[in-house]
Amino acid sequence: MCESNSNDRIIIPAAQAFEIVGRASQVYVRECPCRALAQNCSRDIWEGCLLFENAAPEDLQGARSISTAAASAILKAAVERNSVYNLFYTHDDRIVTELCNCCTCCCRPLRRMKEAGNYRVQLRSEYVAVTDAALCVGCGACAESCFFEARQVEDGALHLLEQRCFGCGRCIEGCPEGAIRLEREVGRGVSIPSST
Numbered sequence: 222m223c224e225s226n227s228n229d230r231i232i233i234p235a236a237q238a239f240e241i242v243g244r245a246s247q248v249y250v251r252e253c254p255c256r257a258l259a260q261n262c263s264r265d266i267w268e269g270c271l272l273f274e275n276a277a278p279e280d281l282q283g284a285r286s287i288s289t290a291a292a293s294a295i296l297k298a299a300v301e302r303n304s305v306y307n308l309f310y311t312h313d314d315r316i317v318t319e320l321c322n323c324c325t326c327c328c329r330p331l332r333r334m335k336e337a338g339n340y341r342v343q344l345r346s347e348y349v350a351v352t353d354a355a356l357c358v359g360c361g362a363c364a365e366s367c368f369f370e371a372r373q374v375e376d377g378a379l380h381l382l383e384q385r386c387f388g389c390g391r392c393i394e395g396c397p398e399g400a401i402r403l404e405r406e407v408g409r410g411v412s413i414p415s416s417t
């Protein structure tokens with residue numbers, strides 16, 4: 222399970238998930254234990270957790286080796302389902318070990334954080350959502366799609382709680398006006414590990 226092996230975690234946008242898989246020398250897939258346990262959706266339990274060659278041996282137990290093309294196909298399906306991409310990497314040498322395409326209906330770590338209201342303790346990202354005020358019509362659709370409750374609409378005005386935004390990009394898909402984009406925010410102090 223992705224909570225193991227004292228890895229660090231960041232949330233990344235879908236585009237970066239594709240980049241990381243595309244340059245990986247070896248990709249594996251294994252059953253998503255959260256999805257298998259929660260059964261809160263009909264998603265395939267073999268479409269959650271992607272691992273790389275430097276994953277811990279115990280995490281690779283039962284995993285299947287797949288091509289990068291097959292891994293990209295899993296990512297494409299995850300994008301259609303509006304997943305959240307959790308990237309795990311070793312703390313000291315920052316080597317990427319695992320990429321989880323999490324559904325928020327089943328993911329235990331995400332749901333626990335939401336229940337405890339302490340996202341900031343465990344989650345980081347170097348991206349933040351930016352809304353073009355000239356395009357926003359205040360419909361509130363993006364607030365519905367944000368698992369982290371970073372977006373609120375009051376009296377037709379949108380407010381972003383930046384400390385709750387982890388740059389997952391789900392709100393982009395939810396906005397009918399194309400008003401949202403992700404921007405890299407250097408001050409967030411997190412950078413994407415480059416090696417698998």
Ligand code: SF4
Nearest residue numbers: 253255269321323328
């Ligand atoms: S973190 Fe996400 S992909 Fe990984 S086991 Fe949990 S739900 Fe599945």
Ligand code: SF4
Nearest residue numbers: 367386387389390392
């Ligand atoms: S505001 Fe958008 S990018 Fe930020 S956490 Fe919410 S859905 Fe993700």
Ligand code: SF4
Nearest residue numbers: 357358360361363396
């Ligand atoms: S979904 Fe788009 S248009 Fe609607 S409130 Fe959010 S940013 Fe504005």
